[in-house]
Amino acid sequence: MSASLDIRLKRANKVYHEGEVLAGVVAIVSKEAVQHQGITLTMEGIVNLQLSSKSVGVFEAFYNSVKPIQLITSNIEVVKQGKVPGGKTEIPFEFPLHTKGNKVLYETYHGVFVNIQYTLRCDMKRSLLAKDLSKTCEFMVHCLPQKAKLQPTPVDFTITPETLQNVRERSLLPKFLIRGHLDATNCVITKPLTGELVVESSDVAIKSIELQLVRVETCGCAEGYARDATEIQNIQIAEGDVCHSLPIPIYMVFPRLFTCPTLETINFKVGEFTCNKYKSNSATVCGLPMADRCDSLFLCRV
């Protein structure tokens, strides 16, 4: 008869801040009594860095993984060797989220080259005949709110064939003019990115206008720095040939886990989230989508 092991955190959203107490229960469900050689809980926070092949070459990327940085770790024995009675047993636990020394609990972030992850693992050691039971559960850490008051910094922009980058034959492009503004470039991560965009004129019919959220991750190691930009999210804000001179809202919710407040440390840097306005014209003129216009965003938590 197999027993099941589960970790249940007190908070439904599993979000904690530095200095708080991570509390919950270890739940063991079994029909019969379970003999074990101790149940332990391990809490760990790790930053994983990975070099991109683009920056350092395939082999280096493969071998030269940077050593993970441990932010916090803690291990406790919840139950000593013995027997857990049949039925449902719940064992409460608490971990204070305190760091040692001058380490800081960075915000949980799942990136491509940078990963900041906090996990809680429960292990039940059993005799040789029975398999050990293990259960892992991720919990989120949000960094403490920023103290300084954030001033919204609106930014206006204009897109024309002339402002486009990476275009070879500028003369082949159709004429168009798009204006707009972002309400702020320093954004609160829990609030959406907002703004407006107006198609003032366009020679050809517009197919689509998209908003791309890009992250820039920088990893530093002995060999130097690697800086990479990857797309997090791309959402369409206009489909088809929209009405000219009618403001179209720009609205994007920052996805959880994949974004975090702009962060800069000695070893790595997550930030400079940028936002592209992305426009593609009818394919006859120009087969490729035309990307343009990056605005650096500074994200923070308040």
Place this chain on the structure above:
Amino acid sequence: RHMTGEKWHSRARRYESELQSCGLEVAPVEFSDYHPLKSITVTDSKSRRGARKGSTSSSSSSSSSVAPDPLSSMLDGTDPLSMFAAASASESPPTLSQSRKRREKEDEVGVDFEPWSSKRGEILARFTTTEKLSINLFMGSEKGKAPSLASSAVSEKVRTRLEELDDLEEGSQRELLNLSQQDYVNRIEELNQSLKEAWASDQKVKALKIVIQCSKLLSDTAVIQFYPSKFVLITDILDTFGRLVYERIWSMCSDPRPLPDSFTADEVNDTAKETCLNWFFKIASIRELIPRLYVEVALLKCNRFLTKCGIQETVPRLTAMIRGIGDPLVAVYARAYLCRVRLASRTYFLSTLSHWLPSFTEISTAPLAFFPLLGWSALLLNSVMWAFRAEFIATRATDFIGMIKDCDEAGFPQHLLFGSLGRSLACADPPEAERLPILNEAWKVITKVRSPQDYINCAEIWVEFTCRHFTKREVNTVLSDIIKHMTPDRAFEDAYPQLQSVIRKILTYFHDFSVLFSMERFLPFMDMFQKDSVRVGVCLSIMDVFIKHQQEPTRDPVILNALLHVCKTMHDSVNALTLEDEKRSLALLINGFIRMVSFGRDFEQQLSFCVEARATFCNLEPVLVQLIHTVNQLAMETRRVMRGSHSRKTAAFVRACAAYSFITIPSLTSIFSRLNLYLLSGQVALANQCLSQADAFLKAAVSVLPEVPRSISIEGKLRSSEGFLLDFINNFLSALLVVPDHPEAGVLFLVRGLLNMVQDYTWEDNSDAKVHVYISALPLLAAMSQESYLYSIPKVDSNETLYGGDPKFLAEINKLCETLIGQVLDHLKTLGRDESIHRQGSLAFSLFGCLLAHGDLRNNKLNQLAVNLWNLSHKQGYCNTRTSVRTLEFIKHQAQQPDMVHLSDVLHRLTLQSRT
């Protein structure tokens, strides 16, 4: 047993004292008292408009002579199926205004808007296509899920989920081309099913993917006339999804007790909130605009779990988001969905409008005030007139006309706008003073419409307004305008549904047929219905209204000529292929008309009308039957007017009536109709002192008897005719009491004739029917031998006077009775065998009853016969003990009468055997 050669003596009766001794006390019934036999008058069970007043009232007032038959009214000319077909064929049936009103009542949210449920069906029925459609679907669910053993790092669950996502994303997407509309609908229904299955099996991600796929379909406007229906189908799925998510989150909060309906976000627990938030994060990352928008709208209601005013805050953002949709059609439908989900307050509706029309700057709360700011989009105006409450439109009809006139013709034709306005005015009234100007303005535009189809579509709507508020003069003008437009090039051939609707609307408002037919253009209008089936349909509806609403009988030549023409059209449509039901309903309508014709005291004219009607309606048997009844009634009416004594002239007239019936009856095919009418007409002739005519009728009836087949078809089933025949004969026998013998024919000529026919008739094998007739002839003969008869006809001498109790006559009767009893006894003997012993008992008992009631039991032989019969009937123990006990009690009671003492002797000899 020796029962033959019995002596019959009829018991002498004193009918009056018997009546007094056995009559029950009369209790007066108050007007308002309930009484089961009191007639229930259904004044008007079917009228469509304003039928609320007394639909079923039970009153003892005389019911109108054409109280509609509740059974026939079910079959209102045509069968229900074809009526549905007709209703859907005609663009706007007359019930439009009512159904719309009803819908408005049902709507709880905003009385100013039609509820979606009613709109939904309308859209699906209206927007169809025969063009081929294509659909982009993922085939994820069909793919077999063989788990690969390769990677062990990822857990099984994660891997299948990833595969699933891949399936749904792009890999297995397939475009299905050349789908018919039905295929397309089926596909969408499949999606709906797989959504529900996915949800039920806890595959939430898959469910979301399905919904996203579905919403994507809405960006395709390739087959534009199907788009509204597509919108309906897909938003159904979205609604389902929205409901599932909402219910799931709601159920997470059911511990410890379910949330109240009016919960606030504070009462929602963290887990539910987190789940809800998760959904919104997922939706926010949907790449494409249209699915993101639709799915978020579908989940709009879930905002309640998060914040108090979440919905109010989200709606403006979603509204703004729609601006990103380039295709105006797609955008408008997205807006419609948002409005629908929001079940908007009016203010929200207006703000949506304001987004739609970018030039708009300020919203005023008074709806009319902002209209002029809009720079008059005709399309918008049209929608406003469709969607807003009819009363709202009606009170501002003049303003609307002004606005319609200001509209630019180019985009949206004015006649359509007037059509929409007319639709509103058909169910709500504008101020009285404005009505005529409104009509004039509208008609000015309508009459200029060139295309007959456009013209009639619009005109048809306005007919209702005209009928509602104006007199026949205006309606006549409208009719002549329609005739003028629809006659060239036989344009009416393509507009029958609309033209029929015009007639229906007129009939709804004009119930006075003298007014109706005095409209000069009404009959010429009717002439436009040249297709037979349509013409008959129109005639049916006219007659239907006539029968329902004509209160007084009429002799108005205009009405009579017109309706005779209408009825003739109906009659002439009958052919060999016409169904029985149809014939019956046609006949019912024509009969209703015939009953409504009365020339008052001008009886001759009435008769000649019947002659004409007979010639006109010769193919419908029920009509002929009705005509015979009418003529018989006419004869009786004449008798009433003359107070029973005819002058030479009226005597000739009633004979003419009899002649009419006599020559009409043979043309009927139904044998029992013939028999009953012969009998009835004979009675009428007798009542009018036409003795030879009465003889002729009754003789004819007797001579027809052998023709009665042993089984007749009743409502398509073959039934034995025996019961009907027995009924008729009994009825006939009771009539014979008052028929005097013909001086040249023998005594009891008709009775003998009847009994001979009965004897010769080929009865069913193994049937006692003949003997039953014999037994029931005995009471007649007994009644004939009385000194004064139970009933008689004034001014007609019956046999009682003719023979004056002549002993020879009585002897003749007794002899006849003895023969009959002999026959019955012979028959009883043949029933001695086991299988018929039961029948023997009951026959014996009925003969016993007959002897007891009508025979003179002082006669020993008769007395003995009665006792024997009693014993015979009780011998086998098959008789009903209760009946026997009652009979004995009756005899005991009778024995107390002064001259019935002998019965107590009989009583002593009758023993009651209990059943063994």
